[in-house]
Amino acid sequence: xxxxxxxxxxxxxxxxxxxxxxxxxxxxxxxxxxxxxxxxxxxxxxxxxxxxxxxxxxxxxxxxxxxxxxxxxxxxxxxxxxxxxxxxxxxxxxxxxxxxxxxxxxxxxxxxxxxxxxx
Amino acid sequence: xxxxxxxxxxxxxxxxxxxxxxxxxxxxxxxxxxxxxxxxxxxxxxxxxxxxxxxxxxxxxxxxxxxxxxxxxxxxxxxxxxxxxxxxxxxxxxxxxxxxxxxxxxxxxxxxxxxxxxx
DNA sequence: CTAACATATGAACAATCAATCATATGTTTG
DNA sequence: CAAACATATGATTGATTGTTCATATGTTAG
Numbered sequence: 001x002x003x004x005x006x007x008x009x010x011x012x013x014x015x016x017x018x019x020x021x022x023x024x025x026x027x028x029x030x031x032x033x034x035x036x037x038x039x040x041x042x043x044x045x046x047x048x049x050x051x052x053x054x055x056x057x058x059x060x061x062x063x064x065x066x067x068x069x070x071x072x073x074x075x076x077x078x079x080x081x082x083x084x085x086x087x088x089x090x091x092x093x094x095x096x097x098x099x100x101x102x103x104x105x106x107x108x109x110x111x112x113x114x115x116x117x118x119x
Numbered sequence: 120x121x122x123x124x125x126x127x128x129x130x131x132x133x134x135x136x137x138x139x140x141x142x143x144x145x146x147x148x149x150x151x152x153x154x155x156x157x158x159x160x161x162x163x164x165x166x167x168x169x170x171x172x173x174x175x176x177x178x179x180x181x182x183x184x185x186x187x188x189x190x191x192x193x194x195x196x197x198x199x200x201x202x203x204x205x206x207x208x209x210x211x212x213x214x215x216x217x218x219x220x221x222x223x224x225x226x227x228x229x230x231x232x233x234x235x236x237x238x
Numbered sequence: 239c240t241a242a243c244a245t246a247t248g249a250a251c252a253a254t255c256a257a258t259c260a261t262a263t264g265t266t267t268g
Numbered sequence: 269c270a271a272a273c274a275t276a277t278g279a280t281t282g283a284t285t286g287t288t289c290a291t292a293t294g295t296t297a298g
Contacts, residue, residue, distance in 0.1 A: 013181045013215060013274065022175045023186060027233075029164075032171060034236050035229070036164040043159030044286075045152045052151060056141040061245060062132045067142060074287055076246055081286095086235075095244045095295045096132060105235040110154070112231060116205075116224040117153050132244065163256075180275060193257055195276055200256095214265045214274045 041085040042109065046070065047078050051106060054088060058100040160204040161228065165189065166197050170225060173207060177219040 026032075041047060049068050053059060059067070065075045079099060082088040087106050091098045101107065145151075160166060168187050172178060178186070184194045198218060201207040206225050210217045220226065 013179065014185045015182055018176050019182050019186050022172050025175050026171060031236065032167050033164045035232050036162055036167045038232050038236060039158050040162035043155055043162040045155040048151050048155045052145060053141050056144050057137050060132065063134055063138050066133045067138050097245065105231060109228065109231050112224060112228050113154050113157050117150065117157060216275065
């Protein structure tokens with residue numbers, strides 16, 4: 001509830017003014033939680049590979065499975081995660097379901113990440 | 120080793136030409152793995168909070184602990200993760216260690232993430 | 239309708255991980 | 269040097285998660 005008189009950092013070296021200022025500027029906990037959830041979706045190499053593959057073309061589940069050497073089931077499970085994070089969107093055509101990137105944030109985010117990786 | 124004649128997607132619906140093209144464009148596995156590792160660092164609400172706090176000001180471990188209502192130990196552990204991902208950098212001043220954002224990719228990535236969250 | 243196919247879903251298990259507790263390292267003060 | 273403080277580290281544990289296997293749903297062809 002409050003950050004009261006618990007025995008955390010008992011011997012406070014805290015710079016109170018700065019802490020108070022930063023506290024005021026922090027977004028809602030819920031927003032920060034959602035943000036972490038979003039990044040969590042990117043935080044798996046299988047999902048990253050799927051997203052990267054979808055950079056190039058719309059693909060069906062079976063394509064992706066073949067492409068990455070994975071089970072159809074594994075791919076389907078991960079697509080579910082990506083879909084619920086609104087990173088990919090499905091297009092149904094008969095029995096097969098084609099997936100593509102949901103919007104350009106995905107591209108931008110991954111590109112930014114790559115930049116960081118490459119120093 | 121190879122994506123050979125295993126019983127994956129046994130009854131291939133694969134669109135071979137597209138798959139071959141996408142395969143050619145895929146970055147190295149290692150790069151993709153590193154990228155996932157990077158996002159994994161962002162994929163925890165505690166670490167996101169720490170990063171967001173450092174948006175505003177340079178803070179010491181104790182400040183962050185107080186700010187987020189966490190143990191000094193927990194914060195230190197997470198700072199270690201953030202540091203090894205080169206997202207934050209330490210500055211030592213006597214006993215206390217001040218942390219700040221390592222570079223602007225962090226800001227950009229988080230901002231992009233927030234945009235996605237907010238539709 | 240039935241068989242074959244493409245995808246989705248559920249349960250289970252191994253692996254990963256964040257917080258906690260205890261303790262170690264390193265720094266300043268007296 | 270010793271005591272107090274600030275941070276770091278190691279081991280443990282409960283919770284989360286990605287893959288697998290089995291099976292269900294849904295769609296097309298005969």
